[in-house]
Amino acid sequence: MSILSGKNILLGVTAGIAAYKTAHLVRLFIKAGAHVKVVMTPASKDFVTPLTLSTLSQNPVYSTFFDKDEENEEWNSHVDLGLWADYMVVAPATANTLSKMANGVCDNLLLATYLSAKCKVYFAPAMDLDMYKHPSTKKSIESLQSFGNVFIPPSTGFLASGLEGEGRMEEPENIVSFIEKDIVKGLPLFNKKVLITAGPTYEAIDPVRFIGNHSSGKMGFELAKEAANLGAEVFLISGPSNEIVSNSLIQRIDVVSAEEMYNEVHKIYNTVNIAILSAAVADYKPKSIANQKIKKASDSMSIELVKTHDILASLGKIKKQQFLVGFALETNDEIKNAKKKLISKNLDLIVLNSLQDKGAGFKKTTNKVTIIDKFEKISEFGLKSKAKVAQDIFNEILNSIYA
Template structure:
């Protein structure tokens, strides 16, 4: 999938520059076209000539060095890329990009790139954990930048901890997955997605609900439609614009969401239950506004229908994906849910973790599958999580087709 792809690598100053040289070499061997931008600091570790020899392309170092009068170098380079990767990424470059600074060839180019930009940090463990760096990383993730999390181990400074640039082979594996996702085809498939919260009425002015905004479910619906699927989005009350090309069914209560899911279940090839549905509702709903009285008030609650469980009991050939928003024992609870609900995949996250909670534009999830495998994803935008999830769904659909042959 890398063959012929145009990959721009921005190399900033750090001892891990040698890994960027290895990454360049491996990408070229895999058939990619690679161009390098080298910061002034990076050039003190490895010379431009090394990257020129490995990439077989001119290396860019100076914003004001315009060798071709027909183009502006940094804009031309930005337009050229199918994917841009900053590796290694120092705390300095992360801070510059997060604040829109453009004072060298790397920053002026990356601010003009419209292709996806990946950041692969490499620095001392304490630098990586500094609140300013963490805040800049969070901001860039919200902008849509994807981060390749550093690994743990012995660092050049002598510390042992998180801060090592991810190995070139792992980065190439991620690139393969990315370009495979870009060719994702779900044409002819019907995907039902549930999204958002539910509201359980108490009286004409009050209801019970939760903090879900529907962003994750809407992202899945949007990306599935882009991939050619017929998408039915069953949405609780949210403040989001309906994705283009998606049939939206608006519901309010857990009962309404249950009825809609069951109605469209038989025609679905895939059901993704991303909604945060209320587990309980008031047993008595008052026709008139409840007036306040002296003392405490108790509400009697009753269970709502467990939509994911019911779908799991009824499914025949459908692929069933559930979500698990947890605050503790994430893996244990996700594995139990996977088995109990007869799901094919559970996407779990810890909603107390920064960048993964309700309302955030980013998410940090782990995908658990029926075959016992799991994959933990770094901080990503919810669109990127949706793309990854649909890629996994596509692979499972292909496996099922092969098994029937």
């Protein structure tokens, strides 16, 4: 999943031959999971048709202030378009449009929308070699950057004039990659590494049977998604789970047993900034595992159990710069038991679940948590989707780290 997934992207298309590339650019934004609307200058329609971009974007294309038919005129609000967008991308940006953007000229819908936009604006110039090198073009680019707009430099290659040089609009794949990387750089967990454990562990009795629990892994997976949304490189170590995650910033590592999870966590722990252990790890495992399926030979069967490694406690003992977060699932004396775990395991934060709360617990899409920090400050939250709970947890983490 791309960082652009779910975002609203407003693409501004101007009258350059590179406008033919915008069809592919729209497709790439859609493939990344973004919602796309297109605003064209009137002259750009000589290079690529509104029908093409409308079909690909799955939205109407705008080029005039009014849409006219036989009986009605409908106003295309540049203000609404500007407010709708999470990001605006002007590509190709001709020398003419760059100059108008830099000087506040407002003689078409695209320019009016640009001047109304409250979001970050990217612009990708496209023009002939000498036009790009001209001092007025350079001045326009510098002015736009001084406004906070983001410059996507053109590449060098064959130009429509037959010349070869700088001024060719960057390829659509590179534009999308440039924007993704720029967005990530501005996120609070950029250049940070986050370790998250999720799901249950299965402790084998024989080749067929195991001791496990009802954890689905939903909470841990939502935490991994939120960490990636905040720009972190994420290591998601998961026990058996049907949950799916797809994000280039998330590396999923599948394990089965508590022993496997312990080993994988310790391989990574010293390299991370934040560790959140949300997995429901078995406290005990069979002392010995049968090589063959145990046959039903009597009315009862005894299995000797031994303790598994306490992964959370082991990390608390070797903690250096890491911010360590644990989970506590309790059925009685919830706050008291959570505080005890917070202190005994050297945590920075503990997230308390109670099975007494309706809508919380295993396999639910919702959760209700109480978060306690190392100063024993208690923050209680209502019943929410696990995605919203993940946001609350990371808000508490960021507030603690950057307080």
